[in-house]
Amino acid sequence: MVVRVNQRPGHQRSRTMDGNPHKFEANIALLGAENVGKSALTVRFLTRRFIGEYGDIESIYTHCDMIDGREICFNIWDSVCPQNGGIADHNINKRLQWADGFILVYSICDRASFAVVEQQVQRIRRAKGIKCPVAPPIIIVGNKRDLRHRRTVSSEEGRLLALAADCGFFEISAAENYHGVLLAFHGLLDLIRETRALKKGAAGIKGIVRSVSAVFGRKRNDAKDAQD
Numbered sequence: 735m736v737v738r739v740n741q742r743p744g745h746q747r748s749r750t751m752d753g754n755p756h757k758f759e760a761n762i763a764l765l766g767a768e769n770v771g772k773s774a775l776t777v778r779f780l781t782r783r784f785i786g787e788y789g790d791i792e793s794i795y796t797h798c799d800m801i802d803g804r805e806i807c808f809n810i811w812d813s814v815c816p817q818n819g820g821i822a823d824h825n826i827n828k829r830l831q832w833a834d835g836f837i838l839v840y841s842i843c844d845r846a847s848f849a850v851v852e853q854q855v856q857r858i859r860r861a862k863g864i865k866c867p868v869a870p871p872i873i874i875v876g877n878k879r880d881l882r883h884r885r886t887v888s889s890e891e892g893r894l895l896a897l898a899a900d901c902g903f904f905e906i907s908a909a910e911n912y913h914g915v916l917l918a919f920h921g922l923l924d925l926i927r928e929t930r931a932l933k934k935g936a937a938g939i940k941g942i943v944r945s946v947s948a949v950f951g952r953k954r955n956d957a958k959d960a961q962d
C-alpha cells in the first residue's frame with residue numbers, strides 16, 4: 735500500500751500512470767457540507783485510522799493498492815467546504831471536470847447536509863451531462879451512523895435519493911470502523927470501471943456508425959457520379 739500526499743489541487747500529475755497500461759487510475763472528489771466527515775472518511779481510507787480532529791487544508795492524496803491482482807491508484811480530492819454549503823465555491827467546476835467519480839457525504843444527524851447532497855447530485859449531472867451520455871459515477875454516503883440516537887435523516891430517505899438519482903448508497907461511521915469506508919470507495923471504483931467500459935462501448939459504436947456512413951456515403955456518391 736502506498737499513500738502519498740500528492741499536491742495542492744491544480745497541480746495534479748498526468749493521468750497516464752508512468753506509461754504502465756496495467757495500472758488503473760481514478761480521480762475521486764469528496765464533496766458535502768461542512769463538518770460531515772469528508773476528511774475523516776479520507777483519512778480512514780488512507781490510514782485505516784480515525785484521529786478525531788482534522789485540519790482544513792485542501793489536498794489531493796494518492797493511494798495505490800493491489801486489487802484483484804491489478805494496481806489501482808486513487809487520487810482523492812478532499813475538499814474543504816465553503817461557508818455556503820459547498821455548492822457555489824469557485825473551485826467546484828474544476829473539481830467536477832477533474833473527477834471520474836464522486837463521494838457525496840452528509841451526516842445522518844444534519845438534515846441541511848442531506849439537502850446539500852441533493853443539490854450536488856443535480857449540479858454534477860448538469861456539469862457532466864452535456865458532454866457525457868453515461869451517468870457520472872456517484873456514491874452517496876450517510877456518515878456518523880454511530881450517532882443514530884441523534885438521527886434526523888432516515889436510512890430510507892438516503893436509499894431513496896440514491897435510487898432516484900441512480901447512485902450507490904452506504905450508511906457508515908468513519909469513527910467506528912474502516913470496513914464501511916472501504917466498501918464506499920470500492921463501490922465507487924466499480925461504478926467508474928463500468929462507466930469507462932460503457933463510454934468505450936459507446937465510442938466503439940459511434941466509430942462503426944461513422945465508418946458505415948462513410949462507406950455508404952461514398953457508394954451513394956459513386957452511384958451519383960456514374961449517373962451524371
Ligand SMILES: Nc1nc2c(ncn2[C@@H]2O[C@H](COP(=O)(O)OP(=O)(O)OP(=O)(O)O)[C@@H](O)[C@H]2O)c(=O)[nH]1
Pocket residue numbers: 766767768769770771772773774775785786787788789790813814815877878879880881906907908909910
Ligand atoms: N461521531 C462521529 N463523528 C465524526 C464522524 N466522522 C467525522 N466526525 C467528526 O466530525 C467532525 C468533522 O469532521 P471532518 O472530517 O473535519 O468533516 P469535513 O466534512 O471534512 O469538514 P470541513 O473540512 O469543514 O468541510 C470532526 O470532529 C470529526 O471527528 C463519525 O463517523 N462519527
